[in-house]
Amino acid sequence: MKKLLTLPFCLVLFSCSQPTETYTAEYLYENKEVRDQVLADCKENKQSSENCANAEAAKAKRFNETSVDKHVQQF
Incomplete structure (x- = not known):
């Protein structure tokens, strides 16, 4: 009886979860704004x-x- 009730409950949980979009590097x-949001979500385990x-x-x-120092004096 418990197994019969567990299956529908699991199906409801899985169907309610929202799939996350996969972004390429x-x-x-x-897209800096999207990248910043994904990084913030990663800290909260939401990605x-x-x-x-x-x-x-x-x-x-x-x-x-952006970190290449273009103003290095050449000898």
């Missing part, structure tokens, strides 16, 4: 691990491109 690289990894990769790529 390139998309997140180009998939794939989105978190892509957002971190996009953040690292952006950091590496």
